[in-house]
Amino acid sequence: MSAALLEGAKGRVELHFLHLRTGCPVPDNVLSLAERQRAAAFRSSEAACLFVAGRVLCRNILAEVVDCAPESLDIAVSSEGRPYLPGHPEIDFNLSHTTGTVALAVCLNGRVGIDIERAEGHDEAAMRDLMSLILSKEEEADLRQLPSGEQPTAFLARWVAKEAVLKCRGRGLLDDPRRVTIGTGGSVSSSCNRPDEAGSVGRFHAGRDYGHLWAVATENPVERPAWHHHHTGDRLRRKHR
Numbered sequence: 001m002s003a004a005l006l007e008g009a010k011g012r013v014e015l016h017f018l019h020l021r022t023g024c025p026v027p028d029n030v031l032s033l034a035e036r037q038r039a040a041a042f043r044s045s046e047a048a049c050l051f052v053a054g055r056v057l058c059r060n061i062l063a064e065v066v067d068c069a070p071e072s073l074d075i076a077v078s079s080e081g082r083p084y085l086p087g088h089p090e091i092d093f094n095l096s097h098t099t100g101t102v103a104l105a106v107c108l109n110g111r112v113g114i115d116i117e118r119a120e121g122h123d124e125a126a127m128r129d130l131m132s133l134i135l136s137k138e139e140e141a142d143l144r145q146l147p148s149g150e151q152p153t154a155f156l157a158r159w160v161a162k163e164a165v166l167k168c169r170g171r172g173l174l175d176d177p178r179r180v181t182i183g184t185g186g187s188v189s190s191s192c193n194r195p196d197e198a199g200s201v202g203r204f205h206a207g208r209d210y211g212h213l214w215a216v217a218t219e220n221p222v223e224r225p226a227w228h229h230h231h232t233g234d235r236l237r238r239k240h241r
């Protein structure tokens with residue numbers, strides 16, 4: 001990436017959606033041996049396909065940022081399961097998947113976390129049972145003030161936002177989502193969790209696109225991101241803006 005593009009990219013997060021077409025396989029030829037072995041170990045073919053699609057998406061997009069071949073990109077995984085580029089600490093990325101879709105966020109200005117979920121079709125009773133595990137007591141009380149029909153979507157949006165924050169931090173649900181507070185205007189604060197995180201704050205953006213709720217959390221402020229949409233079978237490329 002040229003120095004000018006790199007500088008311009010610093011205030012932004014790039015978001016990429018890969019929509020999986022039914023019956024259109026995702027070739028795994030750019031994956032490393034370890035990734036292909038991990039894909040082969042999934043019991044569910046859908047989970048394996050989502051994993052492969054995530055790695056194909058991030059290898060193709062990140063290879064362009066780094067300027068190398070997708071298959072030669074070195075992707076490591078932290079002890080908490082978070083993938084990262086050991087040779088490029090200036091580039092952070094994060095992945096999320098849900099039925100038929102993979103999402104990737106790329107950031108050149110600190111850490112990033114992303115979460116997506118289908119907006120519809122969830123088991124409302126199961127979601128109500130989960131509320132007390134994800135929301136603080138105050139958040140749960142506020143949510144229960146809403147009309148009953150609005151509560152599941154409001155809960156889901158809050159859950160997606162908190163998961164993006166926890167993925168940005170790198171420990172996912174090893175940290176307690178009840179201690180992450182999503183403020184108005186995209187601010188994030190936390191009474192989490194470890195001494196090294198004292199006072200740590202971040203930012204987040206969220207929305208609804210293509211039938212999905214999404215949230216992106218960043219360590220540093222960035223412009224509101226826009227999505228690039230791709231479909232299996234497309235040549236995956238970034239769009240320079």
Ligand SMILES: CC(C)(COP(=O)(O)OP(=O)(O)OC[C@H]1O[C@@H](n2cnc3c(N)ncnc32)[C@H](O)[C@@H]1OP(=O)(O)O)[C@@H](O)C(=O)NCCC(=O)NCCS
Binds near residue numbers: 051083115
């Ligand atoms: C991160 C986590 C919240 C994701 O849950 P999810 O809703 O099922 O999954 P999503 O589709 O949104 O995200 C999965 C992706 O998040 C990324 N991820 C995994 N662990 C992560 C972490 N600790 N921090 C940030 N991102 C993480 C990976 O890219 C993963 O996709 P991949 O395995 O195909 O590469 C959950 O897996 C978690 O809390 N993991 C950390 C704790 C843990 O169990 N670690 C096991 C040690 S390996």
